[in-house]
Amino acid sequence: MPSNDVRILLQAAVPTAAVGAIAAVVSGVVAGGKGAIGAVVATLVVILFMGLGLYILQRTAKSLPHLFQAMGLMLYAAQILLLFVFLAAFKNTTLFHPRAFAFTLVAGTLAWIAAQTRAHMKSKILYVEPEKTGHSS
Numbered sequence: 827m828p829s830n831d832v833r834i835l836l837q838a839a840v841p842t843a844a845v846g847a848i849a850a851v852v853s854g855v856v857a858g859g860k861g862a863i864g865a866v867v868a869t870l871v872v873i874l875f876m877g878l879g880l881y882i883l884q885r886t887a888k889s890l891p892h893l894f895q896a897m898g899l900m901l902y903a904a905q906i907l908l909l910f911v912f913l914a915a916f917k918n919t920t921l922f923h924p925r926a927f928a929f930t931l932v933a934g935t936l937a938w939i940a941a942q943t944r945a946h947m948k949s950k951i952l953y954v955e956p957e958k959t960g961h962s963s
Contacts, residue, residue, distance in 0.1 A: 831884045837945035838880070838938050839873055845937040846872070846930060853926035864922030865930040871912060872934035879905050880942065909935065 846869025853861030879901050886897045913928055 831880075834942065834945045834949060835877060835880055838942040839877060841941040842873055842876070842934050842938045843869065845869075845933055849926070849930040849933055853923065853930065857923040857926050860921075861923040861926035864924065864927035867922055868927045868930035869934050871909070872931060872938055875905050875908060876935070876938045876942075906935075 846865060849869065850862045850865040853865040857864070883894075883898055883901055887894045890897070909931060913931065916922075916927060917924055919927075
């Protein structure tokens, strides 16, 4: 991954992890150990799904730039659907507190989207690749 992509990934993952840590503490206080476990699992799911999505989107932008916008829309829709599948699959689990999991999943996703949007707005990404010439003018 180019350094700009890694920077955007870190600028989105770090605030999401911070939101997850706060959610784990709050869930631990409200729902006990299972609440904290649910919050940690949800945070890991969000970082994994959204990070993988960002990686796929960056690869698509470089190899198939004409499909970038459509791929982005499809990717975000697929991520949201997969997150709902996770919610449904773990709805009645006894491994962790499902409500803590669900609330942290939503909060983490919103934190990721906000942080990624901020990172893109602040990054200096060239719209056009400058020509590389052998001489300077």
